[in-house]
Amino acid sequence: MRRPSRKGLSLAFVLCANIPLAAQDLHSIGREKPLSFAGGISVNQIFYASSGIASRRDPYSYFASGNFNLALYGWSVPLSFNFSNQSATFSQPFNQYSLHPAWKWITAHVGYTSMSFSPYTVNGHVFRGGGIALAPEGNWKVSALYGRFLKAAEVDTTGSTSRLPSFQRNGYALKATLGNGRNFIDLIIFRAADEQNSVAPLPDSLGITPQQNLVLSVAGGKTFFKHLLLKAEFAASAITKDTRADKTDHEHPLSKAAAFFQPRLSSSYYQAFKTSLDYQHEGLLIGLAYERIDPEYRTLGAYYFNNDLENITLNISGGLLKGKMNIAASTGSQRDNLDKTKVSSMRRIVGSVHVNYIPSERLNVAASYSSFQTYTNIRPQFQAINQLTPYDNLDTLTFTQISTNVTLSGMFTFSGRETKKQNVNVNLSWQEAADVQGQVEDHTGTAFYNLNAGYSINLIPQNMSAALTLSATVNDGPHVHTRIVGPNASISKSFFNRKLRTTLSSSWNNTYTNGEKINTVINARMNGALAIRNKHNINLSAVMVNRAIEKETHGSGFTEFTATVGYSYSFGKGK
Numbered sequence: 001m002r003r004p005s006r007k008g009l010s011l012a013f014v015l016c017a018n019i020p021l022a023a024q025d026l027h028s029i030g031r032e033k034p035l036s037f038a039g040g041i042s043v044n045q046i047f048y049a050s051s052g053i054a055s056r057r058d059p060y061s062y063f064a065s066g067n068f069n070l071a072l073y074g075w076s077v078p079l080s081f082n083f084s085n086q087s088a089t090f091s092q093p094f095n096q097y098s099l100h101p102a103w104k105w106i107t108a109h110v111g112y113t114s115m116s117f118s119p120y121t122v123n124g125h126v127f128r129g130g131g132i133a134l135a136p137e138g139n140w141k142v143s144a145l146y147g148r149f150l151k152a153a154e155v156d157t158t159g160s161t162s163r164l165p166s167f168q169r170n171g172y173a174l175k176a177t178l179g180n181g182r183n184f185i186d187l188i189i190f191r192a193a194d195e196q197n198s199v200a201p202l203p204d205s206l207g208i209t210p211q212q213n214l215v216l217s218v219a220g221g222k223t224f225f226k227h228l229l230l231k232a233e234f235a236a237s238a239i240t241k242d243t244r245a246d247k248t249d250h251e252h253p254l255s256k257a258a259a260f261f262q263p264r265l266s267s268s269y270y271q272a273f274k275t276s277l278d279y280q281h282e283g284l285l286i287g288l289a290y291e292r293i294d295p296e297y298r299t300l301g302a303y304y305f306n307n308d309l310e311n312i313t314l315n316i317s318g319g320l321l322k323g324k325m326n327i328a329a330s331t332g333s334q335r336d337n338l339d340k341t342k343v344s345s346m347r348r349i350v351g352s353v354h355v356n357y358i359p360s361e362r363l364n365v366a367a368s369y370s371s372f373q374t375y376t377n378i379r380p381q382f383q384a385i386n387q388l389t390p391y392d393n394l395d396t397l398t399f400t401q402i403s404t405n406v407t408l409s410g411m412f413t414f415s416g417r418e419t420k421k422q423n424v425n426v427n428l429s430w431q432e433a434a435d436v437q438g439q440v441e442d443h444t445g446t447a448f449y450n451l452n453a454g455y456s457i458n459l460i461p462q463n464m465s466a467a468l469t470l471s472a473t474v475n476d477g478p479h480v481h482t483r484i485v486g487p488n489a490s491i492s493k494s495f496f497n498r499k500l501r502t503t504l505s506s507s508w509n510n511t512y513t514n515g516e517k518i519n520t521v522i523n524a525r526m527n528g529a530l531a532i533r534n535k536h537n538i539n540l541s542a543v544m545v546n547r548a549i550e551k552e553t554h555g556s557g558f559t560e561f562t563a564t565v566g567y568s569y570s571f572g573k574g575k
Helices: 006-016 381-386
Strands: 037-052 061-074 075-084 088-091 101-103 106-116 124-136 138-148 170-178 181-194 212-223 228-240 265-283 285-292 309-320 327-337 343-360 363-378 397-413 418-437 440-442 447-459 466-474 481-495 501-514 516-532 536-551 558-574
Touching: 170 212, 228 481
Parallel strands: none
Antiparallel strands: 037 061, 037 558, 061 075, 075 088, 101 106, 106 124, 124 138, 138 170, 170 181, 181 212, 212 228, 228 265, 265 285, 285 309, 309 327, 327 343, 343 363, 363 397, 397 418, 418 440, 418 447, 447 466, 466 481, 481 501, 501 516, 516 536, 536 558
């Protein structure tokens, strides 16, 4: 094949700079097919009928969709469409594009893209601009970005949309890493600022003001005695909530960075800290972690941020009995209201244990236990208003919520020939919730039990399989006891060298409330799929649901029928 000219490659690069592209290695240019086109289309028709209730959808509807991918020297341009008798949509990538070329240890990001430096600085926020990551062989790495994080949007005076106005927000970030593997140090700086004149003056009632943000972060890791890893990150964030406020002087170190941040009357400073200590040796892992985030800590480099919390966690995992048993346990606590300014304080305590035991290839048993407790201390607001000293009104309303979860599961595979496989599986789960107030348990909680026991068989030469399952669910509340029980059965078979796949399944469930039978629900389903030359697929499915009510006071019975006929075609060619 004739190799493309440099002029042709330059033209291809310019054209592709305006479309969304996955990361590509520049070494592949000239080795890929010059042009390829692939995709698929599908058309579905849905028929519906009901008796005993009002129709919940149209008697007939159709839906068509397609996706196409045009590739030019390995660069992709995806297109898609959806069309139905209710709506039609077409999506194409030219309003948001990205390019991610890579060459050896250099990767660039151009267009609409995102990068993540750390949870406290830049973390997945989409921006329009450019970024670069340098990762040569050695002990240093550098990443940088610059772009527009928010687009200017004027107030919608017509009220036709729910879009909120916004100032144009530009930002940049730099991350430098020294070290390799488990011994390293990271330095990160992020700055973002809104352009005050990017939109017309906004009404004060909207509460939207131009902001400025500077975040500095230092992180590192160090290995001791080959098996002990210590990691930590400390971040400080300076936020100006309104850059129109008067300038002032602050004592915080970030306020002294005049080249990056201008302190004002609306400026505030917050901190976040996270550290962990892990010991790992011969399959045993013990980890201790601590995290503290100041109230109102945030960064303009992330969409959403959890703050006002302190987390302490302990994790232990390892293998026993020559790897046949694996145990993982964890416990931790979380609390908020770190600055004691909220009316209520909350503390959560979580503990869990998971055990997996595989004594042989035929038997697999697993068990898990978890407990979630929430302690809430509520202080009436009038106490905070009327107290004369911090020691007044120390009594609070203590409210505790406890949730316990237990799961047991097991699967046994019968010994047999390669032409027939059989297994039995059992799954049991139990969940209980309770409330405690003033050391007295309040019986407003609920208990939930679920059991699934099943048998399945697979006849390989006949391309046929079958399964039978018994399901039972019990929900115990303060005043209501609900029980749902019933069998489920299914059978599947393939024909014509597995080109035609068929499945029949049915379930029969009975519901009881306080010992009284409420209703019976029967569900029958049929599915069929035919593949022709690996490009054409014809699908047929039919579902019938019948609900019989024992007493009129519990509603009315009904029957619903839904059938779907579909066709799909996939294609792809290059030249």
